[in-house]
Amino acid sequence: MKLHFLDRTIIENNSFAIKENSYPYFLRIWHYHPELELVYIKKSTGTRFIGDSIERFSEGEVILIGPNLPHMWLNDKKYFSDSSNLVAEAYAIHFKKDFLGKEFLNAPELKNVSDLIETSILGIKFVGLDHKVIALIKELPKKRSFEKLIQFLEILNSLANHTERVLLSSKGYLSFFKKSYNINRDRVLQYIFNNFNRSITLVEVAAIANMNPTAFSRYFKKTHRKSFKEYLNEIRVGYACKLLTENDYNITRICYESGYNSVSNFNRQFKKIMGIPPSEYLRQHRII
Template identity: 40%
Template sequence: MKNVPHLPGTSSFLLRDMIVPYFSNPFHFHPELELTFIVQGSGIRFVGDNIEYFGSGDMVLVGANLPHRWKNDKVYYELDNDLYSRAIVIQFRENFLRSDAGELPEMADIRNMLTLAKRGLKIVGATRQKVAKRMIAMLHQNSIERIASLLLILSNIAASNEYAVLSGTSIDQSYTRSDTERISRVYAYIMENFTDEINLQDVAGVANMSLTAFCRYFKSVTNKTFSTFLLETRLNYACKLLLSDSFNITQVAFRAGFNNLSYFNRQFKKMKGISPLQYKKQFLQAQTY
Protein backbone atom coordinates (compact mmCIF):
# COMPACT_ATOMS: atom_id res chain seq x y z
CA MET A 1 0.00 0.00 0.00
CA LYS A 2 1.29 3.46 -0.71
CA ASN A 3 0.56 7.01 0.31
CA VAL A 4 -0.36 9.17 -2.69
CA PRO A 5 1.29 12.62 -2.82
CA HIS A 6 -0.69 15.71 -1.91
CA LEU A 7 -2.37 17.86 -4.50
CA PRO A 8 -0.27 20.71 -5.90
CA GLY A 9 -0.33 23.74 -3.63
CA THR A 10 -1.88 25.83 -6.39
CA SER A 11 -4.92 23.56 -6.80
CA SER A 12 -7.99 23.22 -4.59
CA PHE A 13 -8.92 19.95 -6.26
CA LEU A 14 -7.81 17.54 -8.96
CA LEU A 15 -9.88 16.04 -11.79
CA ARG A 16 -8.62 12.98 -13.68
CA ASP A 17 -10.04 10.84 -16.49
CA MET A 18 -8.27 7.49 -16.20
CA ILE A 19 -8.47 5.13 -19.19
CA VAL A 20 -6.24 2.11 -18.58
CA PRO A 21 -6.12 -1.65 -19.30
CA TYR A 22 -6.77 -2.23 -15.57
CA PHE A 23 -6.60 -0.24 -12.33
CA SER A 24 -3.03 -0.65 -11.09
CA ASN A 25 -2.96 1.29 -7.81
CA PRO A 26 -2.24 -0.93 -4.78
CA PHE A 27 -3.90 -0.28 -1.42
CA HIS A 28 -3.26 3.39 -0.78
CA PHE A 29 -4.53 6.42 1.05
CA HIS A 30 -4.02 10.18 0.92
CA PRO A 31 -5.04 13.32 2.83
CA GLU A 32 -7.60 14.32 0.18
CA LEU A 33 -11.17 13.10 -0.14
CA GLU A 34 -11.78 11.23 -3.38
CA LEU A 35 -14.92 10.82 -5.47
CA THR A 36 -14.56 7.94 -7.97
CA PHE A 37 -17.00 7.11 -10.76
CA ILE A 38 -16.30 3.85 -12.57
CA VAL A 39 -17.29 4.44 -16.19
CA GLN A 40 -16.05 1.03 -17.34
CA GLY A 41 -14.62 -1.97 -15.52
CA SER A 42 -15.41 -4.63 -12.93
CA GLY A 43 -13.74 -6.34 -10.00
CA ILE A 44 -13.46 -6.04 -6.23
CA ARG A 45 -13.47 -2.74 -4.33
CA PHE A 46 -11.76 -2.34 -0.95
CA VAL A 47 -12.65 0.71 1.20
CA GLY A 48 -11.45 0.55 4.80
CA ASP A 49 -12.65 -2.83 6.04
CA ASN A 50 -15.39 -3.05 3.40
CA ILE A 51 -15.06 -5.44 0.44
CA GLU A 52 -17.60 -5.45 -2.41
CA TYR A 53 -17.90 -6.19 -6.09
CA PHE A 54 -17.82 -3.16 -8.36
CA GLY A 55 -18.94 -2.72 -11.94
CA SER A 56 -19.55 0.03 -14.46
CA GLY A 57 -21.52 2.81 -12.79
CA ASP A 58 -20.02 2.27 -9.33
CA MET A 59 -19.56 5.53 -7.44
CA VAL A 60 -17.83 6.02 -4.07
CA LEU A 61 -16.74 8.99 -1.98
CA VAL A 62 -13.68 8.08 0.11
CA GLY A 63 -12.68 10.15 3.13
CA ALA A 64 -9.20 11.45 3.93
CA ASN A 65 -6.61 8.81 4.87
CA LEU A 66 -9.07 5.95 4.36
CA PRO A 67 -7.24 3.05 2.62
CA HIS A 68 -8.84 1.94 -0.64
CA ARG A 69 -8.27 -0.03 -3.80
CA TRP A 70 -10.16 -1.00 -6.96
CA LYS A 71 -8.86 -4.38 -8.21
CA ASN A 72 -10.08 -5.60 -11.59
CA ASP A 73 -11.28 -9.13 -12.33
CA LYS A 74 -8.55 -11.59 -13.33
CA VAL A 75 -9.54 -11.50 -16.99
CA TYR A 76 -8.33 -7.89 -17.23
CA TYR A 77 -4.76 -8.99 -16.51
CA GLU A 78 -4.69 -11.69 -19.18
CA LEU A 79 -2.78 -11.12 -22.39
CA ASP A 80 -4.52 -10.49 -25.70
CA ASN A 81 -7.80 -9.16 -24.35
CA ASP A 82 -9.46 -5.95 -25.55
CA LEU A 83 -10.89 -4.99 -22.17
CA TYR A 84 -10.24 -1.62 -20.60
CA SER A 85 -11.12 0.27 -17.45
CA ARG A 86 -12.11 3.89 -17.10
CA ALA A 87 -12.69 6.01 -14.01
CA ILE A 88 -13.33 9.72 -13.49
CA VAL A 89 -11.77 10.79 -10.21
CA ILE A 90 -12.05 14.03 -8.24
CA GLN A 91 -9.71 14.64 -5.29
CA PHE A 92 -10.15 17.63 -3.01
CA ARG A 93 -8.82 18.73 0.33
CA GLU A 94 -10.78 18.63 3.56
CA ASN A 95 -10.34 22.40 3.81
CA PHE A 96 -11.94 22.90 0.38
CA LEU A 97 -14.98 24.39 2.16
CA ARG A 98 -13.11 25.84 5.12
CA SER A 99 -13.41 29.43 4.06
CA ASP A 100 -15.93 32.15 4.75
CA ALA A 101 -18.26 30.44 2.28
CA GLY A 102 -17.65 27.02 3.82
CA GLU A 103 -18.80 28.23 7.23
CA LEU A 104 -22.12 29.47 5.89
CA PRO A 105 -25.17 27.75 7.45
CA GLU A 106 -26.20 26.68 3.95
CA MET A 107 -23.09 24.46 3.82
CA ALA A 108 -23.99 22.51 6.97
CA ASP A 109 -25.47 19.54 5.10
CA ILE A 110 -22.36 19.21 2.93
CA ARG A 111 -20.07 19.37 5.98
CA ASN A 112 -22.11 16.67 7.72
CA MET A 113 -22.01 14.45 4.64
CA LEU A 114 -18.23 14.85 4.35
CA THR A 115 -17.91 13.75 7.98
CA LEU A 116 -19.75 10.53 7.10
CA ALA A 117 -17.39 10.09 4.14
CA LYS A 118 -14.58 9.34 6.59
CA ARG A 119 -15.93 5.79 6.45
CA GLY A 120 -16.59 5.85 2.69
CA LEU A 121 -19.94 6.44 0.98
CA LYS A 122 -21.42 4.44 -1.89
CA ILE A 123 -23.63 6.72 -4.02
CA VAL A 124 -26.64 5.07 -5.65
CA GLY A 125 -29.94 5.72 -7.44
CA ALA A 126 -30.93 8.90 -9.22
CA THR A 127 -28.29 10.84 -7.27
CA ARG A 128 -25.56 8.68 -8.79
CA GLN A 129 -26.92 9.30 -12.28
CA LYS A 130 -27.09 13.05 -11.70
CA VAL A 131 -23.58 13.20 -10.24
CA ALA A 132 -22.16 11.02 -13.03
CA LYS A 133 -23.47 13.46 -15.67
CA ARG A 134 -21.90 16.40 -13.84
CA MET A 135 -18.54 14.59 -13.53
CA ILE A 136 -18.48 13.83 -17.25
CA ALA A 137 -19.39 17.44 -18.05
CA MET A 138 -16.53 18.70 -15.83
CA LEU A 139 -14.01 17.18 -18.24
CA HIS A 140 -14.93 19.92 -20.74
CA GLN A 141 -15.23 22.86 -18.33
CA ASN A 142 -12.81 25.60 -17.33
CA SER A 143 -11.48 25.86 -13.77
CA ILE A 144 -14.19 28.22 -12.48
CA GLU A 145 -16.97 26.07 -13.94
CA ARG A 146 -15.41 22.99 -12.36
CA ILE A 147 -15.45 24.58 -8.90
CA ALA A 148 -19.15 25.36 -9.33
CA SER A 149 -19.82 21.82 -10.56
CA LEU A 150 -18.02 20.28 -7.59
CA LEU A 151 -20.11 22.33 -5.17
CA LEU A 152 -23.27 21.19 -6.98
CA ILE A 153 -22.11 17.56 -6.84
CA LEU A 154 -21.49 17.74 -3.09
CA SER A 155 -24.83 19.47 -2.64
CA ASN A 156 -26.61 16.78 -4.67
CA ILE A 157 -25.13 14.01 -2.54
CA ALA A 158 -25.74 15.79 0.77
CA ALA A 159 -29.36 16.61 -0.10
CA SER A 160 -30.19 12.99 -0.90
CA ASN A 161 -30.47 9.84 1.16
CA GLU A 162 -29.13 7.75 -1.71
CA TYR A 163 -25.83 6.76 -0.18
CA ALA A 164 -24.63 4.05 2.17
CA VAL A 165 -21.71 4.04 4.62
CA LEU A 166 -19.20 1.39 3.58
CA SER A 167 -16.55 0.90 6.25
CA GLY A 168 -16.82 0.30 9.95
CA THR A 169 -13.45 2.00 10.29
CA SER A 170 -12.40 5.60 9.78
CA ILE A 171 -9.00 7.20 10.24
CA ASP A 172 -9.14 10.69 11.67
CA GLN A 173 -5.46 11.44 12.13
CA SER A 174 -2.61 12.86 10.10
CA TYR A 175 0.66 10.98 10.26
CA THR A 176 4.38 11.45 10.10
CA ARG A 177 6.19 9.76 7.22
CA SER A 178 7.29 6.84 9.43
CA ASP A 179 3.75 6.37 10.77
CA THR A 180 2.37 6.41 7.23
CA GLU A 181 4.78 3.70 6.13
CA ARG A 182 3.95 1.57 9.18
CA ILE A 183 0.18 1.83 8.67
CA SER A 184 0.64 1.03 5.00
CA ARG A 185 2.60 -2.14 5.73
CA VAL A 186 0.10 -3.36 8.34
CA TYR A 187 -2.99 -2.68 6.27
CA ALA A 188 -1.53 -4.26 3.14
CA TYR A 189 -0.48 -7.34 5.12
CA ILE A 190 -3.99 -7.78 6.55
CA MET A 191 -5.72 -7.35 3.20
CA GLU A 192 -3.38 -9.80 1.48
CA ASN A 193 -3.66 -12.45 4.21
CA PHE A 194 -7.02 -12.14 6.01
CA THR A 195 -8.41 -15.29 4.36
CA ASP A 196 -5.58 -17.30 5.97
CA GLU A 197 -4.60 -17.80 9.59
CA ILE A 198 -3.06 -14.55 10.85
CA ASN A 199 -0.81 -14.55 13.88
CA LEU A 200 -0.97 -11.30 15.85
CA GLN A 201 2.73 -11.56 16.64
CA ASP A 202 3.50 -11.66 12.91
CA VAL A 203 1.45 -8.51 12.29
CA ALA A 204 3.22 -6.75 15.15
CA GLY A 205 6.47 -7.76 13.47
CA VAL A 206 5.34 -6.16 10.21
CA ALA A 207 4.91 -2.93 12.19
CA ASN A 208 8.30 -3.43 13.93
CA MET A 209 6.59 -3.16 17.31
CA SER A 210 6.17 -5.29 20.40
CA LEU A 211 2.85 -7.10 20.74
CA THR A 212 1.58 -4.82 23.51
CA ALA A 213 2.67 -1.63 21.76
CA PHE A 214 1.13 -2.77 18.48
CA CYS A 215 -2.26 -3.52 20.05
CA ARG A 216 -2.38 -0.03 21.57
CA TYR A 217 -1.17 1.55 18.34
CA PHE A 218 -3.64 -0.29 16.10
CA LYS A 219 -6.61 0.69 18.27
CA SER A 220 -5.49 4.32 18.34
CA VAL A 221 -5.43 4.35 14.52
CA THR A 222 -8.62 2.40 13.69
CA ASN A 223 -10.65 2.86 16.88
CA LYS A 224 -10.95 -0.95 16.96
CA THR A 225 -8.98 -3.82 18.37
CA PHE A 226 -7.04 -5.86 15.84
CA SER A 227 -9.27 -8.90 16.40
CA THR A 228 -12.44 -6.87 15.77
CA PHE A 229 -11.00 -5.32 12.60
CA LEU A 230 -9.94 -8.73 11.27
CA LEU A 231 -13.32 -10.29 12.11
CA GLU A 232 -15.26 -7.51 10.35
CA THR A 233 -12.98 -7.70 7.31
CA ARG A 234 -13.62 -11.43 7.01
CA LEU A 235 -17.36 -11.01 7.48
CA ASN A 236 -17.52 -8.30 4.82
CA TYR A 237 -15.67 -10.59 2.43
CA ALA A 238 -18.10 -13.40 3.31
CA CYS A 239 -20.99 -11.09 2.36
CA LYS A 240 -19.41 -10.65 -1.06
CA LEU A 241 -19.02 -14.40 -1.52
CA LEU A 242 -22.62 -15.05 -0.45
CA LEU A 243 -23.84 -12.96 -3.39
CA SER A 244 -22.35 -15.55 -5.74
CA ASP A 245 -24.00 -18.84 -6.68
CA SER A 246 -20.58 -20.49 -6.77
CA PHE A 247 -20.25 -21.32 -3.06
CA ASN A 248 -22.40 -22.84 -0.33
CA ILE A 249 -22.36 -21.51 3.26
CA THR A 250 -19.60 -23.83 4.42
CA GLN A 251 -17.37 -22.93 1.48
CA VAL A 252 -17.98 -19.22 2.09
CA ALA A 253 -16.98 -19.54 5.74
CA PHE A 254 -13.68 -21.26 4.98
CA ARG A 255 -12.85 -19.04 2.00
CA ALA A 256 -13.36 -15.97 4.19
CA GLY A 257 -10.87 -17.22 6.78
CA PHE A 258 -13.12 -18.97 9.30
CA ASN A 259 -12.17 -22.50 10.37
CA ASN A 260 -15.31 -23.06 12.44
CA LEU A 261 -18.73 -22.97 10.77
CA SER A 262 -20.69 -22.47 14.00
CA TYR A 263 -18.51 -19.50 14.96
CA PHE A 264 -18.95 -18.02 11.49
CA ASN A 265 -22.74 -18.34 11.63
CA ARG A 266 -22.85 -16.84 15.12
CA GLN A 267 -20.65 -13.85 14.29
CA PHE A 268 -22.40 -13.22 10.97
CA LYS A 269 -25.80 -13.06 12.64
CA LYS A 270 -24.40 -10.79 15.34
CA MET A 271 -23.12 -8.38 12.67
CA LYS A 272 -25.99 -8.54 10.15
CA GLY A 273 -28.94 -9.54 12.31
CA ILE A 274 -29.71 -12.51 10.06
CA SER A 275 -28.03 -15.81 9.24
CA PRO A 276 -25.75 -16.22 6.20
CA LEU A 277 -28.42 -18.36 4.52
CA GLN A 278 -31.10 -15.70 5.08
CA TYR A 279 -28.70 -13.04 3.75
CA LYS A 280 -28.15 -15.07 0.58
CA LYS A 281 -31.90 -15.72 0.13
CA GLN A 282 -32.76 -12.03 0.56
CA PHE A 283 -30.28 -11.10 -2.15
CA LEU A 284 -31.60 -13.72 -4.56
CA GLN A 285 -35.19 -12.60 -3.93
CA ALA A 286 -34.23 -8.97 -4.59
CA GLN A 287 -32.69 -10.02 -7.90
CA THR A 288 -36.05 -11.37 -9.11
CA TYR A 289 -37.72 -7.93 -8.95
Protein backbone atom coordinates in the same frame (compact mmCIF):
# COMPACT_ATOMS: atom_id res chain seq x y z
CA MET B 1 -1.21 -6.13 1.11
CA LYS B 2 1.35 -3.48 1.84
CA LEU B 3 -0.18 -0.04 2.35
CA HIS B 4 1.29 2.77 0.23
CA PHE B 5 1.04 6.54 0.50
CA LEU B 6 0.27 8.15 -2.87
CA ASP B 7 0.93 11.79 -3.55
CA ARG B 8 -2.29 13.38 -4.80
CA THR B 9 -1.14 16.96 -4.30
CA ILE B 10 -3.44 19.39 -6.08
CA ILE B 11 -1.57 21.35 -8.75
CA GLU B 12 -0.95 25.04 -8.17
CA ASN B 13 -3.76 27.48 -8.97
CA ASN B 14 -6.41 24.77 -8.56
CA SER B 15 -8.59 24.04 -5.53
CA PHE B 16 -9.31 20.47 -6.66
CA ALA B 17 -8.23 18.03 -9.40
CA ILE B 18 -10.43 16.15 -11.87
CA LYS B 19 -9.09 13.43 -14.14
CA GLU B 20 -10.69 11.09 -16.62
CA ASN B 21 -8.78 7.80 -16.43
CA SER B 22 -8.68 5.18 -19.15
CA TYR B 23 -6.30 2.25 -18.70
CA PRO B 24 -6.19 -1.50 -19.41
CA TYR B 25 -6.82 -1.89 -15.65
CA PHE B 26 -6.89 0.27 -12.53
CA LEU B 27 -3.89 0.84 -10.26
CA ARG B 28 -3.23 -2.35 -8.28
CA ILE B 29 -1.97 -0.62 -5.15
CA TRP B 30 -3.57 -0.60 -1.69
CA HIS B 31 -3.06 3.08 -0.92
CA TYR B 32 -4.19 6.21 0.93
CA HIS B 33 -3.80 9.99 0.71
CA PRO B 34 -4.98 13.00 2.75
CA GLU B 35 -7.22 14.21 -0.06
CA LEU B 36 -10.84 13.08 -0.36
CA GLU B 37 -11.60 11.21 -3.57
CA LEU B 38 -14.87 11.14 -5.51
CA VAL B 39 -14.93 8.30 -8.05
CA TYR B 40 -17.38 7.52 -10.86
CA ILE B 41 -16.76 4.14 -12.53
CA LYS B 42 -17.60 4.62 -16.19
CA LYS B 43 -16.54 1.18 -17.40
CA SER B 44 -14.98 -1.70 -15.43
CA THR B 45 -15.66 -4.62 -13.11
CA GLY B 46 -13.79 -6.19 -10.22
CA THR B 47 -13.46 -6.08 -6.46
CA ARG B 48 -13.42 -2.85 -4.45
CA PHE B 49 -11.44 -2.58 -1.20
CA ILE B 50 -12.21 0.42 1.06
CA GLY B 51 -11.04 0.21 4.65
CA ASP B 52 -12.28 -3.17 5.83
CA SER B 53 -15.03 -3.30 3.17
CA ILE B 54 -14.67 -5.83 0.31
CA GLU B 55 -17.33 -5.71 -2.40
CA ARG B 56 -17.81 -6.27 -6.10
CA PHE B 57 -17.94 -3.15 -8.26
CA SER B 58 -19.24 -2.46 -11.74
CA GLU B 59 -19.85 0.45 -14.06
CA GLY B 60 -22.04 3.29 -12.89
CA GLU B 61 -21.14 3.35 -9.22
CA VAL B 62 -20.20 6.56 -7.43
CA ILE B 63 -18.02 6.42 -4.31
CA LEU B 64 -16.74 9.15 -1.96
CA ILE B 65 -13.62 8.21 0.00
CA GLY B 66 -12.58 10.25 3.03
CA PRO B 67 -9.06 11.44 3.88
CA ASN B 68 -6.46 8.73 4.63
CA LEU B 69 -8.93 5.88 4.12
CA PRO B 70 -7.06 2.99 2.36
CA HIS B 71 -8.62 1.85 -0.89
CA MET B 72 -8.10 -0.01 -4.14
CA TRP B 73 -10.15 -1.07 -7.16
CA LEU B 74 -8.87 -4.47 -8.30
CA ASN B 75 -10.04 -5.49 -11.76
CA ASP B 76 -11.14 -9.02 -12.60
CA LYS B 77 -8.45 -11.43 -13.81
CA LYS B 78 -9.59 -11.14 -17.43
CA TYR B 79 -8.32 -7.54 -17.48
CA PHE B 80 -4.75 -8.74 -16.94
CA SER B 81 -4.70 -11.28 -19.76
CA ASP B 82 -2.13 -10.59 -22.49
CA SER B 83 -4.90 -10.90 -25.07
CA SER B 84 -7.30 -8.60 -23.24
CA ASN B 85 -8.68 -5.57 -25.05
CA LEU B 86 -10.74 -4.48 -22.05
CA VAL B 87 -10.55 -0.93 -20.74
CA ALA B 88 -11.06 0.41 -17.22
CA GLU B 89 -12.48 3.92 -17.28
CA ALA B 90 -13.30 6.23 -14.38
CA TYR B 91 -13.53 9.87 -13.35
CA ALA B 92 -11.62 10.75 -10.18
CA ILE B 93 -11.88 14.05 -8.30
CA HIS B 94 -9.35 14.76 -5.53
CA PHE B 95 -9.83 17.61 -3.06
CA LYS B 96 -8.87 18.62 0.45
CA LYS B 97 -11.46 18.98 3.19
CA ASP B 98 -10.70 22.71 3.36
CA PHE B 99 -10.24 23.14 -0.41
CA LEU B 100 -11.98 26.52 -0.26
CA GLY B 101 -10.56 27.62 3.08
CA LYS B 102 -11.04 26.46 6.65
CA GLU B 103 -14.15 28.56 7.27
CA PHE B 104 -15.98 28.05 3.97
CA LEU B 105 -17.80 24.86 4.95
CA ASN B 106 -18.93 26.46 8.21
CA ALA B 107 -21.46 28.53 6.27
CA PRO B 108 -24.99 27.44 7.29
CA GLU B 109 -25.95 27.02 3.63
CA LEU B 110 -23.27 24.33 3.31
CA LYS B 111 -24.09 22.28 6.40
CA ASN B 112 -25.22 19.29 4.33
CA VAL B 113 -21.97 19.33 2.34
CA SER B 114 -19.94 19.67 5.54
CA ASP B 115 -21.78 16.68 7.05
CA LEU B 116 -21.16 14.69 3.87
CA ILE B 117 -17.42 15.34 4.07
CA GLU B 118 -17.33 14.34 7.73
CA THR B 119 -19.20 11.10 6.98
CA SER B 120 -16.85 10.26 4.10
CA ILE B 121 -14.23 9.08 6.60
CA LEU B 122 -15.91 5.66 6.34
CA GLY B 123 -16.38 5.74 2.56
CA ILE B 124 -19.81 6.29 0.99
CA LYS B 125 -21.51 4.48 -1.89
CA PHE B 126 -24.36 6.44 -3.50
CA VAL B 127 -27.23 4.28 -4.72
CA GLY B 128 -29.71 5.26 -7.43
CA LEU B 129 -28.17 8.61 -8.30
CA ASP B 130 -30.01 10.76 -10.82
CA HIS B 131 -28.35 10.59 -14.24
CA LYS B 132 -28.07 14.39 -14.13
CA VAL B 133 -25.48 14.13 -11.32
CA ILE B 134 -23.45 11.64 -13.39
CA ALA B 135 -23.64 14.03 -16.34
CA LEU B 136 -22.29 16.87 -14.18
CA ILE B 137 -19.29 14.73 -13.18
CA LYS B 138 -18.57 13.75 -16.79
CA GLU B 139 -18.79 17.37 -17.97
CA LEU B 140 -16.50 18.71 -15.23
CA PRO B 141 -13.11 18.30 -17.03
CA LYS B 142 -14.40 20.41 -19.93
CA LYS B 143 -15.35 23.40 -17.80
CA ARG B 144 -13.24 26.51 -17.25
CA SER B 145 -11.96 27.35 -13.79
CA PHE B 146 -14.88 29.35 -12.30
CA GLU B 147 -17.60 27.27 -13.96
CA LYS B 148 -15.75 24.12 -12.89
CA LEU B 149 -15.75 25.20 -9.26
CA ILE B 150 -19.46 26.10 -9.26
CA GLN B 151 -20.35 22.81 -10.92
CA PHE B 152 -18.27 20.84 -8.42
CA LEU B 153 -20.12 22.53 -5.56
CA GLU B 154 -23.37 21.62 -7.29
CA ILE B 155 -22.22 17.98 -7.45
CA LEU B 156 -21.31 17.95 -3.75
CA ASN B 157 -24.65 19.52 -2.87
CA SER B 158 -26.53 16.89 -4.89
CA LEU B 159 -24.60 14.09 -3.18
CA ALA B 160 -25.16 15.67 0.24
CA ASN B 161 -28.91 15.73 -0.35
CA HIS B 162 -29.04 12.19 -1.72
CA THR B 163 -30.37 9.99 1.08
CA GLU B 164 -29.90 6.54 -0.48
CA ARG B 165 -26.33 5.79 0.51
CA VAL B 166 -24.26 2.99 2.03
CA LEU B 167 -21.38 3.48 4.47
CA LEU B 168 -18.59 1.10 3.52
CA SER B 169 -15.86 0.80 6.15
CA SER B 170 -16.68 -0.06 9.76
CA LYS B 171 -16.34 2.41 12.63
CA GLY B 172 -14.02 -0.05 14.30
CA TYR B 173 -11.37 0.43 11.64
CA LEU B 174 -8.94 1.89 14.15
CA SER B 175 -6.58 4.00 12.07
CA PHE B 176 -9.38 6.10 10.66
CA PHE B 177 -11.51 6.66 13.74
CA LYS B 178 -13.28 10.04 13.83
CA LYS B 179 -12.87 11.68 17.24
CA SER B 180 -15.86 12.78 19.27
CA TYR B 181 -16.58 16.43 19.91
CA ASN B 182 -17.58 15.77 23.52
CA ILE B 183 -14.57 16.21 25.83
CA ASN B 184 -15.65 13.72 28.49
CA ARG B 185 -16.74 11.19 25.90
CA ASP B 186 -13.51 11.70 24.00
CA ARG B 187 -11.50 10.88 27.14
CA VAL B 188 -13.42 7.61 27.51
CA LEU B 189 -12.96 6.64 23.87
CA GLN B 190 -9.28 7.54 24.02
CA TYR B 191 -8.91 5.21 26.99
CA ILE B 192 -10.61 2.41 25.06
CA PHE B 193 -8.34 2.94 22.06
CA ASN B 194 -5.25 2.95 24.25
CA ASN B 195 -6.22 -0.23 26.09
CA PHE B 196 -8.45 -2.30 23.79
CA ASN B 197 -5.74 -4.92 23.23
CA ARG B 198 -5.80 -6.02 26.85
CA SER B 199 -8.59 -7.12 29.14
CA ILE B 200 -10.59 -4.01 30.10
CA THR B 201 -13.87 -3.93 31.99
CA LEU B 202 -16.96 -1.77 32.04
CA VAL B 203 -16.15 -0.85 35.65
CA GLU B 204 -12.75 0.68 34.88
CA VAL B 205 -14.00 2.53 31.80
CA ALA B 206 -16.97 3.90 33.77
CA ALA B 207 -14.50 5.24 36.33
CA ILE B 208 -12.80 7.28 33.57
CA ALA B 209 -16.16 8.94 32.93
CA ASN B 210 -16.74 9.48 36.67
CA MET B 211 -19.95 7.47 36.46
CA ASN B 212 -21.21 4.33 38.15
CA PRO B 213 -21.18 1.27 35.83
CA THR B 214 -24.97 1.03 35.48
CA ALA B 215 -25.39 4.69 34.53
CA PHE B 216 -22.38 4.55 32.23
CA SER B 217 -23.73 1.45 30.48
CA ARG B 218 -27.04 3.21 29.77
CA TYR B 219 -25.26 6.38 28.64
CA PHE B 220 -22.89 4.48 26.36
CA LYS B 221 -25.67 2.51 24.68
CA LYS B 222 -27.78 5.61 24.18
CA THR B 223 -24.84 7.51 22.69
CA HIS B 224 -23.43 4.76 20.46
CA ARG B 225 -26.56 2.66 19.94
CA LYS B 226 -24.63 -0.41 21.02
CA SER B 227 -23.30 -1.78 24.28
CA PHE B 228 -19.78 -1.15 25.56
CA LYS B 229 -18.94 -4.81 24.88
CA GLU B 230 -20.22 -4.61 21.29
CA TYR B 231 -18.27 -1.41 20.71
CA LEU B 232 -15.07 -2.92 22.16
CA ASN B 233 -15.42 -5.93 19.85
CA GLU B 234 -15.84 -3.62 16.85
CA ILE B 235 -12.63 -1.80 17.76
CA ARG B 236 -10.74 -5.06 18.24
CA VAL B 237 -12.00 -6.56 15.00
CA GLY B 238 -11.28 -3.30 13.14
CA TYR B 239 -7.72 -3.39 14.41
CA ALA B 240 -7.47 -7.07 13.46
CA CYS B 241 -8.54 -6.12 9.91
CA LYS B 242 -5.75 -3.56 9.80
CA LEU B 243 -3.19 -6.18 10.89
CA LEU B 244 -4.54 -8.75 8.43
CA THR B 245 -4.25 -6.36 5.49
CA GLU B 246 -0.98 -4.65 6.32
CA ASN B 247 1.19 -7.24 8.10
CA ASP B 248 2.45 -10.79 7.66
CA TYR B 249 1.28 -11.92 11.12
CA ASN B 250 -0.55 -15.23 11.44
CA ILE B 251 -4.11 -15.34 12.74
CA THR B 252 -3.14 -16.57 16.19
CA ARG B 253 -0.78 -13.65 16.75
CA ILE B 254 -3.37 -11.19 15.44
CA CYS B 255 -5.93 -12.68 17.84
CA TYR B 256 -3.78 -11.83 20.86
CA GLU B 257 -2.53 -8.51 19.42
CA SER B 258 -6.17 -7.44 19.08
CA GLY B 259 -7.04 -8.10 22.72
CA TYR B 260 -8.57 -11.58 22.56
CA ASN B 261 -7.31 -14.43 24.72
CA SER B 262 -9.04 -17.18 22.76
CA VAL B 263 -8.71 -17.91 19.03
CA SER B 264 -12.17 -19.48 18.94
CA ASN B 265 -13.74 -16.34 20.47
CA PHE B 266 -11.74 -14.15 18.09
CA ASN B 267 -13.00 -16.16 15.09
CA ARG B 268 -16.57 -15.98 16.39
CA GLN B 269 -16.53 -12.22 16.99
CA PHE B 270 -14.75 -11.53 13.70
CA LYS B 271 -17.30 -13.51 11.68
CA LYS B 272 -20.18 -11.88 13.57
CA ILE B 273 -18.96 -8.38 12.67
CA MET B 274 -17.37 -8.93 9.24
CA GLY B 275 -19.57 -11.74 7.93
CA ILE B 276 -16.61 -13.96 7.10
CA PRO B 277 -13.93 -15.69 9.23
CA PRO B 278 -10.49 -14.05 9.53
CA SER B 279 -8.91 -16.77 7.37
CA GLU B 280 -11.20 -15.83 4.45
CA TYR B 281 -10.64 -12.11 5.02
CA LEU B 282 -6.89 -12.73 4.94
CA ARG B 283 -7.17 -14.75 1.72
CA GLN B 284 -9.15 -12.01 -0.01
CA HIS B 285 -6.61 -9.36 0.93
CA ARG B 286 -3.63 -11.38 -0.22
CA ILE B 287 -4.80 -12.04 -3.75
CA ILE B 288 -2.12 -9.78 -5.22
